[in-house]
Amino acid sequence: MTESPISDSFYRQSESRISLLTLIIGLLVAIPVAVFHNWLWGLGIVIGAALAWLNFRWLKQGLDALTLAATAQQGSATVHVPIVSYFKAVFRYALIALSIYVIFKYLHVPALSMVFGLCALGAATILVSVHSILRSTD
Numbered sequence: 001m002t003e004s005p006i007s008d009s010f011y012r013q014s015e016s017r018i019s020l021l022t023l024i025i026g027l028l029v030a031i032p033v034a035v036f037h038n039w040l041w042g043l044g045i046v047i048g049a050a051l052a053w054l055n056f057r058w059l060k061q062g063l064d065a066l067t068l069a070a071t072a073q074q075g076s077a078t079v080h081v082p083i084v085s086y087f088k089a090v091f092r093y094a095l096i097a098l099s100i101y102v103i104f105k106y107l108h109v110p111a112l113s114m115v116f117g118l119c120a121l122g123a124a125t126i127l128v129s130v131h132s133i134l135r136s137t138d
Contacts, residue, residue, distance in 0.1 A: 014128050015060060021124035022053045026117050033113075044109040048117015051096050056121055058092045 026049020034042020066085055096118075104111045 017128045018124045022121045026120040041113040044113025045117040048114035049120040052118045052121035
């Protein structure tokens with residue numbers, strides 16, 4: 001195997017930036033929405049951004065565990081992935097869906113506002129990607 005031209009720290013920094021920007025974008029969008037439109041919509045955007053952040057963190061942890069397991073079993077004919085990794089992958093989506101349903105049903109926060117908040121993760125990923133492209137040293 002050849003060494004990767006980009007260091008591991010580059011990816012860790014990008015993950016940290018995406019994580020932080022997800023929350024920042026969610027708050028920056030939620031504040032004017034809450035002030036000028038409806039406070040429940042602002043709350044929904046914050047909740048959605050927080051769920052997106054939590055989803056990203058769990059995804060990162062799951063992929064780190066999967067990478068660690070695969071690296072530890074390098075050279076083995078078959079790689080055994082812990083069953084917990086599969087459970088976490090499915091459970092995080094089920095937990096997000098359940099959270100949105102409960103918040104919508106009992107707190108009466110508009111579901112669409114939470115979906116918009118979930119989009120903060122995509123916006124953060126795009127921003128970090130564009131920043132990485134524009135700042136590349138190649």
